Amino acid sequence: MKKAIALTLVAACIFAGCSNKDEDETTKAEDTTVAEETEDTEATDTEVTVTTAESVDDTEATDDTAATDESVPEVEPASNVSVIYGDLISELQACRRGELDEDQSMALTDKISIDLILAPEEAVIYSTVIDIDGNGVDELLLYQHMLSESGEEVPVIYDAYTVTNGELDHFIAGGARNSYFLGADGYIYNMGSSGAAYSEFSRYAYADGVLTLTDAYFSDLVGDDVAWFYSSTDIWTEDRTESTFEEAEAFFTFEYQFIANEEEV
Numbered sequence: 565m566k567k568a569i570a571l572t573l574v575a576a577c578i579f580a581g582c583s584n585k586d587e588d589e590t591t592k593a594e595d596t597t598v599a600e601e602t603e604d605t606e607a608t609d610t611e612v613t614v615t616t617a618e619s620v621d622d623t624e625a626t627d628d629t630a631a632t633d634e635s636v637p638e639v640e641p642a643s644n645v646s647v648i649y650g651d652l653i654s655e656l657q658a659c660r661r662g663e664l665d666e667d668q669s670m671a672l673t674d675k676i677s678i679d680l681i682l683a684p685e686e687a688v689i690y691s692t693v694i695d696i697d698g699n700g701v702d703e704l705l706l707y708q709h710m711l712s713e714s715g716e717e718v719p720v721i722y723d724a725y726t727v728t729n730g731e732l733d734h735f736i737a738g739g740a741r742n743s744y745f746l747g748a749d750g751y752i753y754n755m756g757s758s759g760a761a762y763s764e765f766s767r768y769a770y771a772d773g774v775l776t777l778t779d780a781y782f783s784d785l786v787g788d789d790v791a792w793f794y795s796s797t798d799i800w801t802e803d804r805t806e807s808t809f810e811e812a813e814a815f816f817t818f819e820y821q822f823i824a825n826e827e828e829v
Contacts, residue, residue, distance in 0.1 A: 639700045645727045649704045652725070652732065653691055656680065656706070656829055660689075675732070677722040679739045680706060689829040690719070696750070697771045701726055705746070706829070718820055721745065721752075726773045733773040748819040751778065755816065761785040764799050765816040781812035 652675065659669050659681055672681055680689055688709070693702040704725045709717040721744040724736035738744050742756040747767075752775060754766045766780035780799045783792050792812055793804040 640727045640730070642702075644730060645702060648727050648730075648732055649693065649725070652676070652704070653829060656689070660685070660829070675723075675734060676706065677737060677739050680708075680722050683708075690823075690826040691829050692823050692826045694746075694823065694825070696746070696752075699772060705823075710743075718745065719823055719826075724752075728773050735770075735773045735775060745818075746821045746823070748821045750821075751818075753816065753818060761790045762800070765812050766799060767815075779815065781807055781815055783809075783812075 655664075655672055656676055658664055659672055660683070664672070669681055683689060690707050690709070692705050692707075694705065695701065696703050705719075705721050706723040707719045707721045710720045712718045721736060722738045723734065724744070726733045726735060736744050736752070738754075741758075743754070745753045745755070747753055750770075752768045752770050754764070754768065756766075757763045762783060762785070764780060764782035766782075767778050768775040769778055770776075777798065778796065780795050781792060782795070782799050783790050784800060785791075792807045792809050794807040794811070795801055795804040797803050
């Protein structure tokens, strides 16, 4: 079933040919000696050629191995990812229990939305791990539930993370006026506002810690009027075409992905 959020909530040398046979044909004895030396030399050349061919094969095998290694991205160990996410959640929990002073709490805003850090004690914050892009590394989502127009609870994502090269990668940093939603189609949707005349509804493809814009509808002040526009390159850009509020509203009607393994923070 498709559900829509009320727009009022806008908040990666082989040696062949190297023998010179300078034969001084002065005597038959010398010829015989040269012939014997030539045979010995040819035998040696044969051995060198064989050895060189094996070396080439070894080099090719090494090159193939290197190419294979470069083509297969290193996947973060699940245990490492779990520890990194666990440490972050522990920091947020300590903050919510009042165990951090003001400076420590504010320092935490570099990693977690201030709206979650300052959320009332009774507010329920959820976490879940889910492999959004199917690359073998789970993403961590921090979110709250919001009621849709139909009265159903919808997960509103404030923060999302992955682990890259052993480090926490914060690829979504949202808030009450900059909310993200995980669609059943695998896209990530965003609803934001930077003022009464400036609202945006956008959709992103996600892979390996990177959000790539696919579509965006946004309003802008043109003279004294609020006008709506569409772009597939950026938001509040001159590379845009005229649109309408109704098209933006229809665009932001999508099916949400159900999250089954959520936990309270």
